[in-house]
Amino acid sequence: MIIASFFLVFLTAIGENLFFFFLFCFCGEQDGNQGITDTVPTPIVIIDQDSDPDSTVVEITFGDRLGALLDTMNALKNLGLNVVKANVFLDSSGKHNKFSITKADTGRKVEDPELLEQIRLTIINNLIQYHPESSSQLAMGAAFGLLPPKEQVDVDIATHINVSADGPNRSLLYVETADRPGLLVDLVKIITDINIDVESGEFDTEGLLAKAKFHVSYQGKAIIRPLQLVLANSLRYFLRRPSTEESSF
Known part of the structure; x- marks a missing residue:
C-alpha cells in the first residue's frame, strides 16, 4: 500500500510525459x-x-514486437531533430510507439519533404536492423534486408489516386501505391511541379504499400475538376513509370 501510494504521488508529480521518458530509459530497442x-x-x-x-x-x-526504440530516437537526433514527447499505447493491432519531433535548430515541426523522407527511411532502416524479420514485409527489404519480400507489388494494380473536397479553400488528395525509397519527395515534387500547393498531410508506410493524404490547393482555392484530372494523370504516369527520364517528354 505504501509503495503504491508513493508511485501514485511520484507519477502525479513528474507528469505523464516525463514518466514515459523514465520508462524509455529502462527499456532497449529490442x-x-x-x-x-x-x-x-x-x-x-x-x-x-x-x-x-x-x-x-x-x-x-x-x-x-517493438521495445522503447531508444536507438531510433537517437538516430532521429542525429538528423538534427528533437523528440519532444513520446508515448506508447496498445490496441488490438499491437503496440504503438508515438513520437512528437521538431527541428533542433528552430524548435518547429519538420516541413522539408526531403527531411521527412529521411525520417521515414531512418525509422525503416532501424526497424530492419533490429527486427530482421520485418524486411520481408518492407520494400527496402529487397535492397537492405536479410529476408527480401517474397513477391513484388504490381505498381499498376496497387496505385489508386483520388481527389475530394476538403472545404472551400482546399482539396484532399489521396494516393496509394507501391512503396519505394524517395517516394514522399517524388510525390511532393510532382504535385508542386504543376503549381499546386501542398499545405499538410500524412504519409503512411504499411508494409509494401505507401498511403499518402495531402491537403492541396491552387492559388488559395480548392482544385477544380479539370486540374484534378491533370494532377491524377501526372501522378499515375510517374508512379507507374518511376524510372522514366525527363528527357523522354
Whole structure:
C-alpha cells in the first residue's frame, strides 16, 4: 500500500510525459515481445503533419514486437531533430510507439519533404536492423534486408489516386501505391511541379504499400475538376513509370 501510494504521488508529480521518458530509459530497442509467431506482422510507419500544429508526429507499429526504440530516437537526433514527447499505447493491432519531433535548430515541426523522407527511411532502416524479420514485409527489404519480400507489388494494380473536397479553400488528395525509397519527395515534387500547393498531410508506410493524404490547393482555392484530372494523370504516369527520364517528354 505504501509503495503504491508513493508511485501514485511520484507519477502525479513528474507528469505523464516525463514518466514515459523514465520508462524509455529502462527499456532497449529490442525489449518488445520477441516470441516467434507463424505470421510476421505488417510494419507500419506513419508521418503525421496534421494532428499537431507545432510538431511532426511519428507513429511506429510492428505487432507487439517493438521495445522503447531508444536507438531510433537517437538516430532521429542525429538528423538534427528533437523528440519532444513520446508515448506508447496498445490496441488490438499491437503496440504503438508515438513520437512528437521538431527541428533542433528552430524548435518547429519538420516541413522539408526531403527531411521527412529521411525520417521515414531512418525509422525503416532501424526497424530492419533490429527486427530482421520485418524486411520481408518492407520494400527496402529487397535492397537492405536479410529476408527480401517474397513477391513484388504490381505498381499498376496497387496505385489508386483520388481527389475530394476538403472545404472551400482546399482539396484532399489521396494516393496509394507501391512503396519505394524517395517516394514522399517524388510525390511532393510532382504535385508542386504543376503549381499546386501542398499545405499538410500524412504519409503512411504499411508494409509494401505507401498511403499518402495531402491537403492541396491552387492559388488559395480548392482544385477544380479539370486540374484534378491533370494532377491524377501526372501522378499515375510517374508512379507507374518511376524510372522514366525527363528527357523522354
